[in-house]
Amino acid sequence: MTSRTPGRRAVPLPSLAVLASGALLLGACSSGSGTGPDEGASASSDPVAGGDLRFAITVDSRCIDPQQVGNNDAIAVARQTVASLTAQDPDSGEIVPWLAESWEVSDDASSYTFHLRDDATYADGTPVDAESVKTNFDAIVALGATASLGSQYLVGYEGTTVTDAQTLTVDFAAPSAQFLQASSTFSLGLLSPASADLTPEERCAGDFVGSGPFSVQSYTQDQEIVLAKVPGYDWSSDADEHTGEAYLDTVTFPVIPESSVRSGSLASGQIDATAAIAAVDQPQFDGNGFWLEQRANPGVTYQLFPKESSPLASDEAVRVAISKGIDRQQIVDTVLTERSEPATAVLSHSTPLFEDLGDALAYDPDGAEQLLDDAGWVVGDDGIREKDGQRLSTTVTFWQDPAPLELVQQQLRQIGVDLQLQHVEIAESTAIKESGDFDFDYYNLTRSDPDVLRLIFSANARNINDRAAEEVDDLLDRSAAATDPAERGQLVTEASRLLVEHGHAIPVYELSTTIAASDRVHGLTFEGSSRLDFYGAWVQQS
Amino acid sequence: MGRYILRRAAQGLFVLWAAFTIAFFVLYLLPSDPAALAAGAGGEVADVDPALLDDLRARYGLDRPVLVQYVDALGGAVRLDFGPSYQSGAPAASLVAAAVPQTLLLTGVALALAVVGGVVLAVASVLPRSRALRQVLSALPPLGVALPTFFIGLVLLQWLSFRAGLLPAIGNVGWQSLVLPAVTLAIPPGAQLAQVLSRSLRGTLGEPYVETARAKGAGRLRVQLGHALRNAAIPAFTMLGVMVGALLGGAVVTETVFSRVGLGRLTVQSVNAQDVPVVLAVVVLSALVFVVTTLVVDLLYPLLDPRIERASTPRTVAA
Numbered sequence: 001m002t003s004r005t006p007g008r009r010a011v012p013l014p015s016l017a018v019l020a021s022g023a024l025l026l027g028a029c030s031s032g033s034g035t036g037p038d039e040g041a042s043a044s045s046d047p048v049a050g051g052d053l054r055f056a057i058t059v060d061s062r063c064i065d066p067q068q069v070g071n072n073d074a075i076a077v078a079r080q081t082v083a084s085l086t087a088q089d090p091d092s093g094e095i096v097p098w099l100a101e102s103w104e105v106s107d108d109a110s111s112y113t114f115h116l117r118d119d120a121t122y123a124d125g126t127p128v129d130a131e132s133v134k135t136n137f138d139a140i141v142a143l144g145a146t147a148s149l150g151s152q153y154l155v156g157y158e159g160t161t162v163t164d165a166q167t168l169t170v171d172f173a174a175p176s177a178q179f180l181q182a183s184s185t186f187s188l189g190l191l192s193p194a195s196a197d198l199t200p201e202e203r204c205a206g207d208f209v210g211s212g213p214f215s216v217q218s219y220t221q222d223q224e225i226v227l228a229k230v231p232g233y234d235w236s237s238d239a240d241e242h243t244g245e246a247y248l249d250t251v252t253f254p255v256i257p258e259s260s261v262r263s264g265s266l267a268s269g270q271i272d273a274t275a276a277i278a279a280v281d282q283p284q285f286d287g288n289g290f291w292l293e294q295r296a297n298p299g300v301t302y303q304l305f306p307k308e309s310s311p312l313a314s315d316e317a318v319r320v321a322i323s324k325g326i327d328r329q330q331i332v333d334t335v336l337t338e339r340s341e342p343a344t345a346v347l348s349h350s351t352p353l354f355e356d357l358g359d360a361l362a363y364d365p366d367g368a369e370q371l372l373d374d375a376g377w378v379v380g381d382d383g384i385r386e387k388d389g390q391r392l393s394t395t396v397t398f399w400q401d402p403a404p405l406e407l408v409q410q411q412l413r414q415i416g417v418d419l420q421l422q423h424v425e426i427a428e429s430t431a432i433k434e435s436g437d438f439d440f441d442y443y444n445l446t447r448s449d450p451d452v453l454r455l456i457f458s459a460n461a462r463n464i465n466d467r468a469a470e471e472v473d474d475l476l477d478r479s480a481a482a483t484d485p486a487e488r489g490q491l492v493t494e495a496s497r498l499l500v501e502h503g504h505a506i507p508v509y510e511l512s513t514t515i516a517a518s519d520r521v522h523g524l525t526f527e528g529s530s531r532l533d534f535y536g537a538w539v540q541q542s
Numbered sequence: 543m544g545r546y547i548l549r550r551a552a553q554g555l556f557v558l559w560a561a562f563t564i565a566f567f568v569l570y571l572l573p574s575d576p577a578a579l580a581a582g583a584g585g586e587v588a589d590v591d592p593a594l595l596d597d598l599r600a601r602y603g604l605d606r607p608v609l610v611q612y613v614d615a616l617g618g619a620v621r622l623d624f625g626p627s628y629q630s631g632a633p634a635a636s637l638v639a640a641a642v643p644q645t646l647l648l649t650g651v652a653l654a655l656a657v658v659g660g661v662v663l664a665v666a667s668v669l670p671r672s673r674a675l676r677q678v679l680s681a682l683p684p685l686g687v688a689l690p691t692f693f694i695g696l697v698l699l700q701w702l703s704f705r706a707g708l709l710p711a712i713g714n715v716g717w718q719s720l721v722l723p724a725v726t727l728a729i730p731p732g733a734q735l736a737q738v739l740s741r742s743l744r745g746t747l748g749e750p751y752v753e754t755a756r757a758k759g760a761g762r763l764r765v766q767l768g769h770a771l772r773n774a775a776i777p778a779f780t781m782l783g784v785m786v787g788a789l790l791g792g793a794v795v796t797e798t799v800f801s802r803v804g805l806g807r808l809t810v811q812s813v814n815a816q817d818v819p820v821v822l823a824v825v826v827l828s829a830l831v832f833v834v835t836t837l838v839v840d841l842l843y844p845l846l847d848p849r850i851e852r853a854s855t856p857r858t859v860a861a
Contacts, residue, residue: 059811062630145594146580201631221640222811223714223803256712256801257810260696264704265711427816430578 047538056274063204066186081210082189087237088528093352098237109177113169120235122192123215130168134160139196153182175481178451213246225253247538273517285516294339294514297530298351299447301343304440304506309466313439317375319503324368325415335403343507346496353489385416393418394439399429448529450492472498554833561829580628624823634819645804649789655728660735686733695726695799712801723800731785742774
């Protein structure tokens with residue numbers, strides 16, 4: 001079944017892509033004979049300090065303030081400029097010390113006490129003390145909508161109490177088990193107290209002073225952002241592999257909007273690395289003096305979210321049939337990169353406490369057809385099912401990569417479901433979603449804590465399904481208060497299973513980030529939330 | 543003359559107002575919510591508290607009736623104050639002003655290349671005695687017109703930057719970074735100019751005064767450059783206004799392909815993010831460029847060909 005040719009994507013290369021990959025081949029050949037980057041991978045074991053790393057991003061979203069950014073490119077820049085209270089180990093998902101040496105969580109997960117290390121400072125020399133942490137959290141809450149990620153983590157924030165210079169307690173009005181992981185994110189990364197007095201615009205323009213291994217050296221709109229290492233930085237997290245200052249003197253982020261130009265620039269050595277190489281171009285960089293590293297973004301996988309207040313999506317048979325009618329493996333095999341993974345649960349496999357749901361998400365077109373038959377959806381003349389004069393047809397509006405959904409569209413047609421796709425710009429998609437005029441929504445959410453499940457699905461939180469409370473909500477709400485990982489994991493997995501079984505969640509595939517870099521580049525990697533981490537990166541001097 | 547300029551200035555103001563007004567209402571009608579966009583900053587933000595969005599709307603004045611917003615925006619535009627960008631919060635006018643110099647440089651160099659290249663190609667396509675050579679040269683301009691800027695840009699990048707490594711593919715630093723984008727941008731309007739000019743050159747060569755010049759013993763080149771070109775240039779000169787427009791439009795594609803900072807990139811980014819204040823500032827600036835260019839072209843006609851007189855010039859003076 002999986003070897004079936006996917007009709008519309010069978011020839012997925014528009015002429016530009018062909019042209020671009022041609023350029024790549026040529027570029028790769030010429031650079032290979034020139035500087036001989038092949039020796040890079042083996043010759044190096046000891047990190048070399050110094051130099052500049054050029055890492056291309058796709059867009060300048062006009063803001064690099066860690067507490068305000070929400071765009072992946074901006075996050076790649078902003079993450080390097082701040083240290084957080086905690087860090088998350090990318091392998092184990094465990095929360096480990098960074099600016100806080102230790103912490104205690106109250107039994108109901110509504111109160112967090114952090115003990116700070118005493119040697120950390122902001123880039124302007126002011127010490128990272130308890131008072132400055134309070135200033136940060138208060139400022140994020142005050143920023144409100146422009147700090148949308150940070151405010152989400154601080155929902156129910158009652159205040160921070162400073163006990164002494166090194167000790168502070170953060171209190172919430174209700175249990176908030178997600179906060180410990182949230183304290184490791186860039187959104188709650190710490191800026192110097194002076195930065196809190198700046199306007200949001202000044203901070204967006206890079207005027208803030210952070211606490212991380214790099215600081216903003218220059219920011220030229222639409223052109224490039226340059227970060228310089230912070231001299232004297234010596235408070236790396238327990239998840240880092242070295243201590244002391246960052247290896248690189250500077251990291252330059254040129255903005256290159258065209259995908260084929262990013263590929264050509266990497267192949268010809270005009271940039272050293274990027275995380276934005278199109279899937280069709282990636283094989284060129286697997287070897288040949290380059291390397292690829294891919295990591296699934298933790299959090300909620302790409303999925304269709306039924307809005308169950310609409311008549312069509314309120315029919316459980318329709319929802320479950322759609323889920324059964326999606327061949328997830330085929331999507332990975334045909335339109336995604338080699339290293340991609342299909343969704344095997346509501347959460348992606350890099351999320352802490354993840355459990356594979358196994359057969360619950362198996363491809364079962366016969367089962368899907370059976371469900372629809374039993375529910376009275378009869379196949380009409382054009383192959384699309386109907387019931388009481390209503391066609392089984394719906395439109396999904398989205399701005400993300402269209403290829404996976406185009407394949408889903410064909411797969412669903414096999415079981416008599418007509419999925420219309422409306423691919424638009426972010427701006428338009430946001431507006432349509434706000435109007436609420438749709439049956440199914442489509443997106444993913446990167447968050448390295450299973451609480452994202454509750455945040456989105458619980459009838460008492462976001463309630464993405466727009467439905468009345470039921471069994472699953474009890475599990476989700478309890479998971480917010482569970483501090484024991486084993487108990488929390490069990491609640492989350494059980495909730496995940498119920499969401500899939502009742503078709504409240506229709507997972508499709510895991511979003512992943514792929515670094516493509518020249519062999520000169522070493523140590524560039526992902527932190528726990530699959531954000532880029534330049535602290536351990538270094539460049540082979542030629 | 544003074545009255546003529548006054549009248550043209552009044553017409554120009556009307557064009558500016560109309561461009562602003564149409565753009566304002568088109569943007570207003572677009573299905574999007576700038577507040578949600580500002581809050582999401584273009585990322586994967588699932589959920590923003592509606593109360594926070596209301597705050598943002600109030601901050602940008604988006605909660606007022608559309609006509610109030612319009613009058614307010616128009617009043618601001620007159621003072622060159624288009625309000626803060628929804629994306630960055632910086633004044634839209636200063637964002638546009640910061641982008642202008644790079645685009646001016648790019649389009650200026652491209653315009654010079656287009657004019658020089660276009661004239662040389664046009665003259666070259668009528669000059670040779672060989673009919674076959676003339677035909678080959680005449681076929682070049684239509685080819686240049688037909689090729690999309692995007693395509694030209696990527697081919698040039700592939701050969702001269704990625705493969706040969708002669709010129710940088712991206713950025714605004716140094717003259718080297720200007721070469722490929724300027725050439726890319728110059729080709730379509732240059733080819734168009736060559737097309738028009740060579741056609742009118744061929745027409746002019748049949749005129750009696752050219753016969754006279756020939757009869758007096760002037761050579762091919764002298765007839766071309768000394769006599770025919772000046773008169774043949776008038777239809778081509780009319781194109782100048784259109785060319786400036788084409789260059790501004792082409793900058794959108796060129797600046798994106800070559801990752802250059804400038805008005806074109808700013809426009810793409812602001813339209814995608816529906817950053818209304820910035821888009822309005824760009825629209826007004828583009829309209830202003832059009833108005834000024836056409837006015838300058840009209841004023842220069844009589845200098846080029848004294849037979850052309852301005853309609854509004856009093857007869858007594860003209861006679």
